[in-house]
Amino acid sequence: MKLLIVEDEDKTRTYLKQGLTEAGFVCDCAADGVSGLHHLQTQAYDLAILDVMLPGMNGWAIVQELRKTHRTPVLFLTARDDVDCRVKGLELGADDYLAKPFDFVELLARVRSLLRRGQAGESPILRVANLELDLVRRKAKRQGKTILLTAKEFSLLWLLMRRQGEILPRSLIASQVWDINFESDTNVVDAAIRRVRAKVDDSYEPKLIHTVRGMGYVLEQRDGFSNP
Known part of the structure:
Protein backbone atom coordinates (compact mmCIF):
# COMPACT_ATOMS: atom_id res chain seq x y z
CA MET A 1 0.00 0.00 0.00
CA LYS A 2 1.13 3.51 -0.76
CA LEU A 3 1.45 6.18 1.96
CA LEU A 4 2.31 9.87 1.91
CA ILE A 5 4.32 11.41 4.76
CA VAL A 6 4.09 15.21 5.03
CA GLU A 7 6.62 16.28 7.67
CA ASP A 8 9.03 19.21 7.68
CA GLU A 9 11.47 17.78 10.26
CA ASP A 10 14.10 15.88 8.28
CA LYS A 11 14.94 13.44 11.08
CA THR A 12 11.31 12.54 11.78
CA ARG A 13 10.48 12.23 8.06
CA THR A 14 13.45 9.91 7.48
CA TYR A 15 12.60 7.82 10.55
CA LEU A 16 8.98 7.41 9.49
CA LYS A 17 9.84 6.51 5.93
CA GLN A 18 12.43 3.93 6.95
CA GLY A 19 10.15 2.27 9.51
CA LEU A 20 7.08 2.17 7.29
CA THR A 21 9.09 0.95 4.29
CA GLU A 22 10.52 -1.88 6.39
CA ALA A 23 6.93 -2.71 7.40
CA GLY A 24 6.13 -3.27 3.73
CA PHE A 25 4.61 0.05 2.65
CA VAL A 26 5.56 2.22 -0.31
CA CYS A 27 6.16 5.76 0.98
CA ASP A 28 6.35 9.16 -0.69
CA CYS A 29 7.40 12.22 1.28
CA ALA A 30 6.82 15.96 1.23
CA ALA A 31 8.50 18.58 3.42
CA ASP A 32 5.90 21.36 3.13
CA GLY A 33 2.15 21.70 2.97
CA VAL A 34 1.82 22.93 -0.60
CA SER A 35 3.73 20.03 -2.12
CA GLY A 36 1.94 17.64 0.24
CA LEU A 37 -1.47 18.76 -1.00
CA HIS A 38 -0.26 18.55 -4.61
CA HIS A 39 0.81 14.93 -4.06
CA LEU A 40 -2.57 14.07 -2.54
CA GLN A 41 -4.53 15.70 -5.33
CA THR A 42 -2.55 14.21 -8.21
CA GLN A 43 -1.64 10.70 -7.00
CA ALA A 44 -3.50 7.81 -5.38
CA TYR A 45 -2.58 7.13 -1.74
CA ASP A 46 -4.05 4.65 0.70
CA LEU A 47 -3.27 6.93 3.66
CA ALA A 48 -1.58 10.23 4.49
CA ILE A 49 0.40 11.03 7.65
CA LEU A 50 0.40 14.80 8.20
CA ASP A 51 2.14 17.13 10.61
CA VAL A 52 -0.02 20.10 11.60
CA MET A 53 2.57 22.87 11.64
CA LEU A 54 4.03 22.90 8.14
CA PRO A 55 5.60 25.61 5.99
CA GLY A 56 3.48 26.91 3.13
CA MET A 57 0.19 25.38 4.29
CA ASN A 58 -0.64 23.78 7.63
CA GLY A 59 -2.13 20.33 8.06
CA TRP A 60 -5.59 21.64 8.86
CA ALA A 61 -5.71 23.58 5.60
CA ILE A 62 -4.49 20.52 3.68
CA VAL A 63 -7.29 18.33 5.06
CA GLN A 64 -9.90 21.02 4.54
CA GLU A 65 -8.92 21.38 0.88
CA LEU A 66 -8.43 17.64 0.35
CA ARG A 67 -11.89 16.75 1.62
CA LYS A 68 -13.49 18.74 -1.21
CA THR A 69 -12.47 16.03 -3.68
CA HIS A 70 -10.82 13.05 -1.91
CA ARG A 71 -11.55 10.65 0.95
CA THR A 72 -7.94 9.61 1.53
CA PRO A 73 -7.58 8.54 5.20
CA VAL A 74 -5.51 11.06 7.20
CA LEU A 75 -3.53 10.52 10.40
CA PHE A 76 -2.31 13.70 12.12
CA LEU A 77 1.09 13.27 13.78
CA THR A 78 2.01 16.43 15.68
CA ALA A 79 3.42 17.97 18.84
CA ARG A 80 0.20 19.95 19.28
CA ASP A 81 -1.73 17.68 21.65
CA ASP A 82 -4.26 19.97 23.32
CA VAL A 83 -7.93 19.01 23.12
CA ASP A 84 -8.91 21.97 20.92
CA CYS A 85 -6.33 20.99 18.29
CA ARG A 86 -7.42 17.36 18.24
CA VAL A 87 -11.08 18.33 17.94
CA LYS A 88 -10.35 20.83 15.17
CA GLY A 89 -8.40 18.26 13.15
CA LEU A 90 -11.08 15.61 13.47
CA GLU A 91 -13.88 18.05 12.64
CA LEU A 92 -12.06 19.10 9.48
CA GLY A 93 -11.96 15.49 8.31
CA ALA A 94 -8.89 13.80 9.81
CA ASP A 95 -9.35 10.13 10.73
CA ASP A 96 -6.94 9.85 13.68
CA TYR A 97 -4.53 11.90 15.77
CA LEU A 98 -1.23 10.85 17.40
CA ALA A 99 0.91 13.17 19.50
CA LYS A 100 4.68 13.50 19.37
CA PRO A 101 6.79 11.99 20.83
CA PHE A 102 5.26 8.74 19.67
CA ASP A 103 6.00 5.03 19.83
CA PHE A 104 6.48 3.63 16.33
CA VAL A 105 4.69 0.39 17.26
CA GLU A 106 1.58 2.41 18.15
CA LEU A 107 1.87 4.46 14.96
CA LEU A 108 2.09 1.28 12.87
CA ALA A 109 -0.94 -0.19 14.65
CA ARG A 110 -2.96 2.96 13.94
CA VAL A 111 -1.88 3.03 10.30
CA ARG A 112 -2.96 -0.58 9.82
CA SER A 113 -6.24 0.05 11.64
CA LEU A 114 -7.05 3.00 9.38
CA LEU A 115 -6.18 0.99 6.30
CA ARG A 116 -8.46 -1.87 7.37
CA ARG A 117 -11.22 0.64 8.05
CA GLY A 118 -10.74 2.17 4.61
CA GLN A 119 -11.04 -1.25 3.00
CA ALA A 120 -14.32 -2.04 4.77
CA GLY A 121 -16.30 -1.17 1.65
CA GLU A 122 -14.09 -3.13 -0.74
CA SER A 123 -12.65 -6.60 -0.89
CA PRO A 124 -9.38 -6.99 1.04
Missing part, protein backbone atom coordinates in the same frame (compact mmCIF):
# COMPACT_ATOMS: atom_id res chain seq x y z
CA ILE A 125 -8.34 -9.77 -1.36
CA LEU A 126 -7.04 -9.26 -4.89
CA ARG A 127 -7.66 -12.17 -7.27
CA VAL A 128 -6.32 -12.96 -10.72
CA ALA A 129 -7.13 -16.46 -12.00
CA ASN A 130 -6.20 -18.80 -9.12
CA LEU A 131 -3.81 -16.33 -7.46
CA GLU A 132 -4.99 -14.49 -4.35
CA LEU A 133 -3.35 -11.67 -2.38
CA ASP A 134 -4.75 -10.91 1.08
CA LEU A 135 -4.05 -7.24 1.78
CA VAL A 136 -4.94 -7.41 5.48
CA ARG A 137 -3.08 -10.59 6.43
CA ARG A 138 -0.38 -9.82 3.85
CA LYS A 139 -0.39 -13.36 2.46
CA ALA A 140 -0.48 -14.83 -1.03
CA LYS A 141 -2.11 -18.06 -2.16
CA ARG A 142 -2.01 -19.97 -5.43
CA GLN A 143 -4.44 -22.84 -5.96
CA GLY A 144 -5.15 -22.67 -2.23
CA LYS A 145 -1.48 -23.06 -1.23
CA THR A 146 0.06 -20.34 0.96
CA ILE A 147 3.12 -18.61 -0.57
CA LEU A 148 5.64 -16.86 1.68
CA LEU A 149 6.73 -13.45 0.40
CA THR A 150 9.16 -10.85 1.72
CA ALA A 151 7.84 -7.32 2.25
CA LYS A 152 9.27 -6.14 -1.08
CA GLU A 153 7.98 -9.19 -2.94
CA PHE A 154 4.52 -8.58 -1.48
CA SER A 155 4.64 -4.92 -2.58
CA LEU A 156 5.77 -5.92 -6.07
CA LEU A 157 3.04 -8.52 -6.45
CA TRP A 158 0.44 -6.09 -5.08
CA LEU A 159 1.47 -3.49 -7.66
CA LEU A 160 1.27 -5.99 -10.52
CA MET A 161 -2.10 -7.37 -9.40
CA ARG A 162 -3.65 -3.99 -8.65
CA ARG A 163 -2.76 -2.85 -12.15
CA GLN A 164 -3.37 -6.16 -13.90
CA GLY A 165 -3.39 -5.96 -17.67
CA GLU A 166 -1.27 -2.79 -17.63
CA ILE A 167 2.32 -2.91 -18.86
CA LEU A 168 4.47 -1.47 -16.08
CA PRO A 169 7.87 -0.06 -17.07
CA ARG A 170 10.84 -0.98 -14.90
CA SER A 171 11.23 2.68 -13.94
CA LEU A 172 7.70 2.80 -12.53
CA ILE A 173 8.16 -0.45 -10.61
CA ALA A 174 11.45 0.79 -9.16
CA SER A 175 9.93 4.08 -8.00
CA GLN A 176 6.77 2.50 -6.55
CA VAL A 177 8.32 -0.47 -4.75
CA TRP A 178 11.83 0.73 -3.88
CA ASP A 179 11.38 4.51 -4.13
CA ILE A 180 14.48 4.75 -6.34
CA ASN A 181 15.17 6.21 -9.74
CA PHE A 182 15.72 3.39 -12.18
CA GLU A 183 19.12 3.27 -13.87
CA SER A 184 19.86 1.15 -16.90
CA ASP A 185 22.67 -0.74 -15.16
CA THR A 186 20.63 -1.91 -12.18
CA ASN A 187 18.89 -5.29 -12.20
CA VAL A 188 16.94 -4.91 -8.94
CA VAL A 189 13.58 -5.03 -10.73
CA ASP A 190 14.45 -7.99 -12.96
CA ALA A 191 15.89 -9.93 -10.01
CA ALA A 192 12.78 -9.29 -7.91
CA ILE A 193 10.48 -10.33 -10.76
CA ARG A 194 12.43 -13.60 -11.07
CA ARG A 195 12.01 -14.29 -7.35
CA VAL A 196 8.28 -13.57 -7.41
CA ARG A 197 7.81 -15.66 -10.56
CA ALA A 198 9.62 -18.57 -8.94
CA LYS A 199 7.20 -18.43 -6.02
CA VAL A 200 3.85 -17.68 -7.63
CA ASP A 201 4.17 -18.71 -11.30
CA ASP A 202 6.76 -21.37 -12.10
CA SER A 203 4.92 -24.32 -10.54
CA TYR A 204 1.42 -23.24 -11.54
CA GLU A 205 -0.87 -22.73 -14.51
CA PRO A 206 -1.85 -20.44 -16.07
CA LYS A 207 1.29 -18.29 -16.15
CA LEU A 208 0.43 -14.77 -15.03
CA ILE A 209 3.59 -12.62 -14.96
CA HIS A 210 4.75 -11.79 -18.48
CA THR A 211 7.72 -9.92 -19.91
CA VAL A 212 6.94 -7.35 -22.58
CA ARG A 213 10.29 -6.99 -24.25
CA GLY A 214 11.65 -3.48 -24.34
CA MET A 215 8.76 -2.20 -22.21
CA GLY A 216 8.43 -3.92 -18.84
CA TYR A 217 6.17 -6.42 -17.13
CA VAL A 218 2.46 -7.18 -16.98
CA LEU A 219 0.38 -9.50 -14.84
CA GLU A 220 -2.59 -10.96 -16.68
CA GLN A 221 -4.13 -14.28 -17.66
CA ARG A 222 -3.33 -15.23 -21.25
CA ASP A 223 -5.23 -18.39 -22.02
CA GLY A 224 -3.31 -20.64 -24.34
CA PHE A 225 -0.02 -18.77 -23.91
CA SER A 226 2.97 -19.64 -21.76
CA ASN A 227 5.23 -17.24 -19.88
CA PRO A 228 8.01 -15.86 -22.11
Whole structure:
Protein backbone atom coordinates (compact mmCIF):
# COMPACT_ATOMS: atom_id res chain seq x y z
CA MET A 1 0.00 0.00 0.00
CA LYS A 2 1.13 3.51 -0.76
CA LEU A 3 1.45 6.18 1.96
CA LEU A 4 2.31 9.87 1.91
CA ILE A 5 4.32 11.41 4.76
CA VAL A 6 4.09 15.21 5.03
CA GLU A 7 6.62 16.28 7.67
CA ASP A 8 9.03 19.21 7.68
CA GLU A 9 11.47 17.78 10.26
CA ASP A 10 14.10 15.88 8.28
CA LYS A 11 14.94 13.44 11.08
CA THR A 12 11.31 12.54 11.78
CA ARG A 13 10.48 12.23 8.06
CA THR A 14 13.45 9.91 7.48
CA TYR A 15 12.60 7.82 10.55
CA LEU A 16 8.98 7.41 9.49
CA LYS A 17 9.84 6.51 5.93
CA GLN A 18 12.43 3.93 6.95
CA GLY A 19 10.15 2.27 9.51
CA LEU A 20 7.08 2.17 7.29
CA THR A 21 9.09 0.95 4.29
CA GLU A 22 10.52 -1.88 6.39
CA ALA A 23 6.93 -2.71 7.40
CA GLY A 24 6.13 -3.27 3.73
CA PHE A 25 4.61 0.05 2.65
CA VAL A 26 5.56 2.22 -0.31
CA CYS A 27 6.16 5.76 0.98
CA ASP A 28 6.35 9.16 -0.69
CA CYS A 29 7.40 12.22 1.28
CA ALA A 30 6.82 15.96 1.23
CA ALA A 31 8.50 18.58 3.42
CA ASP A 32 5.90 21.36 3.13
CA GLY A 33 2.15 21.70 2.97
CA VAL A 34 1.82 22.93 -0.60
CA SER A 35 3.73 20.03 -2.12
CA GLY A 36 1.94 17.64 0.24
CA LEU A 37 -1.47 18.76 -1.00
CA HIS A 38 -0.26 18.55 -4.61
CA HIS A 39 0.81 14.93 -4.06
CA LEU A 40 -2.57 14.07 -2.54
CA GLN A 41 -4.53 15.70 -5.33
CA THR A 42 -2.55 14.21 -8.21
CA GLN A 43 -1.64 10.70 -7.00
CA ALA A 44 -3.50 7.81 -5.38
CA TYR A 45 -2.58 7.13 -1.74
CA ASP A 46 -4.05 4.65 0.70
CA LEU A 47 -3.27 6.93 3.66
CA ALA A 48 -1.58 10.23 4.49
CA ILE A 49 0.40 11.03 7.65
CA LEU A 50 0.40 14.80 8.20
CA ASP A 51 2.14 17.13 10.61
CA VAL A 52 -0.02 20.10 11.60
CA MET A 53 2.57 22.87 11.64
CA LEU A 54 4.03 22.90 8.14
CA PRO A 55 5.60 25.61 5.99
CA GLY A 56 3.48 26.91 3.13
CA MET A 57 0.19 25.38 4.29
CA ASN A 58 -0.64 23.78 7.63
CA GLY A 59 -2.13 20.33 8.06
CA TRP A 60 -5.59 21.64 8.86
CA ALA A 61 -5.71 23.58 5.60
CA ILE A 62 -4.49 20.52 3.68
CA VAL A 63 -7.29 18.33 5.06
CA GLN A 64 -9.90 21.02 4.54
CA GLU A 65 -8.92 21.38 0.88
CA LEU A 66 -8.43 17.64 0.35
CA ARG A 67 -11.89 16.75 1.62
CA LYS A 68 -13.49 18.74 -1.21
CA THR A 69 -12.47 16.03 -3.68
CA HIS A 70 -10.82 13.05 -1.91
CA ARG A 71 -11.55 10.65 0.95
CA THR A 72 -7.94 9.61 1.53
CA PRO A 73 -7.58 8.54 5.20
CA VAL A 74 -5.51 11.06 7.20
CA LEU A 75 -3.53 10.52 10.40
CA PHE A 76 -2.31 13.70 12.12
CA LEU A 77 1.09 13.27 13.78
CA THR A 78 2.01 16.43 15.68
CA ALA A 79 3.42 17.97 18.84
CA ARG A 80 0.20 19.95 19.28
CA ASP A 81 -1.73 17.68 21.65
CA ASP A 82 -4.26 19.97 23.32
CA VAL A 83 -7.93 19.01 23.12
CA ASP A 84 -8.91 21.97 20.92
CA CYS A 85 -6.33 20.99 18.29
CA ARG A 86 -7.42 17.36 18.24
CA VAL A 87 -11.08 18.33 17.94
CA LYS A 88 -10.35 20.83 15.17
CA GLY A 89 -8.40 18.26 13.15
CA LEU A 90 -11.08 15.61 13.47
CA GLU A 91 -13.88 18.05 12.64
CA LEU A 92 -12.06 19.10 9.48
CA GLY A 93 -11.96 15.49 8.31
CA ALA A 94 -8.89 13.80 9.81
CA ASP A 95 -9.35 10.13 10.73
CA ASP A 96 -6.94 9.85 13.68
CA TYR A 97 -4.53 11.90 15.77
CA LEU A 98 -1.23 10.85 17.40
CA ALA A 99 0.91 13.17 19.50
CA LYS A 100 4.68 13.50 19.37
CA PRO A 101 6.79 11.99 20.83
CA PHE A 102 5.26 8.74 19.67
CA ASP A 103 6.00 5.03 19.83
CA PHE A 104 6.48 3.63 16.33
CA VAL A 105 4.69 0.39 17.26
CA GLU A 106 1.58 2.41 18.15
CA LEU A 107 1.87 4.46 14.96
CA LEU A 108 2.09 1.28 12.87
CA ALA A 109 -0.94 -0.19 14.65
CA ARG A 110 -2.96 2.96 13.94
CA VAL A 111 -1.88 3.03 10.30
CA ARG A 112 -2.96 -0.58 9.82
CA SER A 113 -6.24 0.05 11.64
CA LEU A 114 -7.05 3.00 9.38
CA LEU A 115 -6.18 0.99 6.30
CA ARG A 116 -8.46 -1.87 7.37
CA ARG A 117 -11.22 0.64 8.05
CA GLY A 118 -10.74 2.17 4.61
CA GLN A 119 -11.04 -1.25 3.00
CA ALA A 120 -14.32 -2.04 4.77
CA GLY A 121 -16.30 -1.17 1.65
CA GLU A 122 -14.09 -3.13 -0.74
CA SER A 123 -12.65 -6.60 -0.89
CA PRO A 124 -9.38 -6.99 1.04
CA ILE A 125 -8.34 -9.77 -1.36
CA LEU A 126 -7.04 -9.26 -4.89
CA ARG A 127 -7.66 -12.17 -7.27
CA VAL A 128 -6.32 -12.96 -10.72
CA ALA A 129 -7.13 -16.46 -12.00
CA ASN A 130 -6.20 -18.80 -9.12
CA LEU A 131 -3.81 -16.33 -7.46
CA GLU A 132 -4.99 -14.49 -4.35
CA LEU A 133 -3.35 -11.67 -2.38
CA ASP A 134 -4.75 -10.91 1.08
CA LEU A 135 -4.05 -7.24 1.78
CA VAL A 136 -4.94 -7.41 5.48
CA ARG A 137 -3.08 -10.59 6.43
CA ARG A 138 -0.38 -9.82 3.85
CA LYS A 139 -0.39 -13.36 2.46
CA ALA A 140 -0.48 -14.83 -1.03
CA LYS A 141 -2.11 -18.06 -2.16
CA ARG A 142 -2.01 -19.97 -5.43
CA GLN A 143 -4.44 -22.84 -5.96
CA GLY A 144 -5.15 -22.67 -2.23
CA LYS A 145 -1.48 -23.06 -1.23
CA THR A 146 0.06 -20.34 0.96
CA ILE A 147 3.12 -18.61 -0.57
CA LEU A 148 5.64 -16.86 1.68
CA LEU A 149 6.73 -13.45 0.40
CA THR A 150 9.16 -10.85 1.72
CA ALA A 151 7.84 -7.32 2.25
CA LYS A 152 9.27 -6.14 -1.08
CA GLU A 153 7.98 -9.19 -2.94
CA PHE A 154 4.52 -8.58 -1.48
CA SER A 155 4.64 -4.92 -2.58
CA LEU A 156 5.77 -5.92 -6.07
CA LEU A 157 3.04 -8.52 -6.45
CA TRP A 158 0.44 -6.09 -5.08
CA LEU A 159 1.47 -3.49 -7.66
CA LEU A 160 1.27 -5.99 -10.52
CA MET A 161 -2.10 -7.37 -9.40
CA ARG A 162 -3.65 -3.99 -8.65
CA ARG A 163 -2.76 -2.85 -12.15
CA GLN A 164 -3.37 -6.16 -13.90
CA GLY A 165 -3.39 -5.96 -17.67
CA GLU A 166 -1.27 -2.79 -17.63
CA ILE A 167 2.32 -2.91 -18.86
CA LEU A 168 4.47 -1.47 -16.08
CA PRO A 169 7.87 -0.06 -17.07
CA ARG A 170 10.84 -0.98 -14.90
CA SER A 171 11.23 2.68 -13.94
CA LEU A 172 7.70 2.80 -12.53
CA ILE A 173 8.16 -0.45 -10.61
CA ALA A 174 11.45 0.79 -9.16
CA SER A 175 9.93 4.08 -8.00
CA GLN A 176 6.77 2.50 -6.55
CA VAL A 177 8.32 -0.47 -4.75
CA TRP A 178 11.83 0.73 -3.88
CA ASP A 179 11.38 4.51 -4.13
CA ILE A 180 14.48 4.75 -6.34
CA ASN A 181 15.17 6.21 -9.74
CA PHE A 182 15.72 3.39 -12.18
CA GLU A 183 19.12 3.27 -13.87
CA SER A 184 19.86 1.15 -16.90
CA ASP A 185 22.67 -0.74 -15.16
CA THR A 186 20.63 -1.91 -12.18
CA ASN A 187 18.89 -5.29 -12.20
CA VAL A 188 16.94 -4.91 -8.94
CA VAL A 189 13.58 -5.03 -10.73
CA ASP A 190 14.45 -7.99 -12.96
CA ALA A 191 15.89 -9.93 -10.01
CA ALA A 192 12.78 -9.29 -7.91
CA ILE A 193 10.48 -10.33 -10.76
CA ARG A 194 12.43 -13.60 -11.07
CA ARG A 195 12.01 -14.29 -7.35
CA VAL A 196 8.28 -13.57 -7.41
CA ARG A 197 7.81 -15.66 -10.56
CA ALA A 198 9.62 -18.57 -8.94
CA LYS A 199 7.20 -18.43 -6.02
CA VAL A 200 3.85 -17.68 -7.63
CA ASP A 201 4.17 -18.71 -11.30
CA ASP A 202 6.76 -21.37 -12.10
CA SER A 203 4.92 -24.32 -10.54
CA TYR A 204 1.42 -23.24 -11.54
CA GLU A 205 -0.87 -22.73 -14.51
CA PRO A 206 -1.85 -20.44 -16.07
CA LYS A 207 1.29 -18.29 -16.15
CA LEU A 208 0.43 -14.77 -15.03
CA ILE A 209 3.59 -12.62 -14.96
CA HIS A 210 4.75 -11.79 -18.48
CA THR A 211 7.72 -9.92 -19.91
CA VAL A 212 6.94 -7.35 -22.58
CA ARG A 213 10.29 -6.99 -24.25
CA GLY A 214 11.65 -3.48 -24.34
CA MET A 215 8.76 -2.20 -22.21
CA GLY A 216 8.43 -3.92 -18.84
CA TYR A 217 6.17 -6.42 -17.13
CA VAL A 218 2.46 -7.18 -16.98
CA LEU A 219 0.38 -9.50 -14.84
CA GLU A 220 -2.59 -10.96 -16.68
CA GLN A 221 -4.13 -14.28 -17.66
CA ARG A 222 -3.33 -15.23 -21.25
CA ASP A 223 -5.23 -18.39 -22.02
CA GLY A 224 -3.31 -20.64 -24.34
CA PHE A 225 -0.02 -18.77 -23.91
CA SER A 226 2.97 -19.64 -21.76
CA ASN A 227 5.23 -17.24 -19.88
CA PRO A 228 8.01 -15.86 -22.11
